[in-house]
Structures are given as C-alpha cells and as structure tokens.
Amino acid sequence: MHVPALCSGFFIIIGFTIVQLKGFKIAGFDKFKDSKKNGIKRKYLRLFGLLTILILFIMILVINSIVVKPYLAEIYFYKGRENLRIAQYHDALPNFEYAKKLDPYNGRILHNLGATYYNMGMFEEVKK
Numbered sequence: 001m002h003v004p005a006l007c008s009g010f011f012i013i014i015g016f017t018i019v020q021l022k023g024f025k026i027a028g029f030d031k032f033k034d035s036k037k038n039g040i041k042r043k044y045l046r047l048f049g050l051l052t053i054l055i056l057f058i059m060i061l062v063i064n065s066i067v068v069k070p071y072l073a074e075i076y077f078y079k080g081r082e083n084l085r086i087a088q089y090h091d092a093l094p095n096f097e098y099a100k101k102l103d104p105y106n107g108r109i110l111h112n113l114g115a116t117y118y119n120m121g122m123f124e125e126v127k128k
Contacts, residue, residue, distance in 0.1 A: 005059055012052045073103035081112055089120045 080095030096113040103109060117125040 005063060008059070009056055012056050015049060015052060069102045070106070073099040073106060073109060076102070077106070077109050077112065080116070084112060084116055084119075087119075089116050092116050093120070 076095045076099035080092040080099065083092035083095065093116050096109060096116055099109045100113055114126050
C-alpha cells in the first residue's frame with residue numbers, strides 16, 4: 001500500500017507545483033493568452049491541484065489509522081508481553097497502556113493489560 005501512496009504523492013506534489021507557478025508555459029498555451037479560455041483552464045487546473053492535495057491528505061490520515069497505528073500497537077504489545085513473561089510488571093504496564101491508546105479495540109492488548117493490573121494488585125483498574 002505504501003508504493004501507490006508514494007507514487008501518487010510524488011505526482012500530486014509535482015502537479016501542484018506546476019499549477020501554482022505563475023506564468024508556466026505549455027506548448028500551444030500561448031495562443032490563448034488574452035482569451036477567456038486561458039483563465040478557465042487555469043481555474044480548473046488550480047481546482048484540480050487543490051483537490052488532489054485534499055485527496056492526498058485524506059489518504060495519509062486513512063493509512064495512518066488503518067496501517068500504522070495497529071502495527072505500532074502490535075510492537076508495543078509484544079514488548080509488554082515479553083516483560084510480562086519474565087514478571088517485570090512495571091516495565092510491561094506502560095507498553096500495554098500505550099498499545100491500548102493506539103488500538104483500543106484489540107482484545108489481546110486489553111487481556112494482557114488486565115492481567116498486568118491483576119498481577120500488580122491494581123484491582124480497581126482491572127474493572128475499568
């Protein structure tokens with residue numbers, strides 16, 4: 001998924017740069033220098049550039065929420081699970097809490113967070 005995002009981001013940035021430059025020249029574009037068609041074409045090009053930037057921004061947000069955050073949550077989950085395995089509960093707790101922030105609906109993270117609270121004697125936190 002990262003290859004299409006990078007490619008589209010590259011071409012969107014290049015396209016937007018070209019559109020925003022004042023006085024750019026395209027072959028055959030000089031014929032319509034003083035006509036209304038030139039202004040209309042520029043207007044549509046700028047609108048297209050802004051629309052592509054908006055789409056790129058939305059793609060970045062979606063990729064972050066669907067791919068990056070759950071992946072980081074899994075990394076912190078495995079770090080916490082390793083600490084939980086060797087009974088270092090104080091080291092495991094921050095990893096599980098951060099993993100819960102990143103992916104609050106992952107049952108494995110919540111289960112191990114509850115087990116860590118239980119082993120530390122924090123029974124009020126287990127109920128939450």
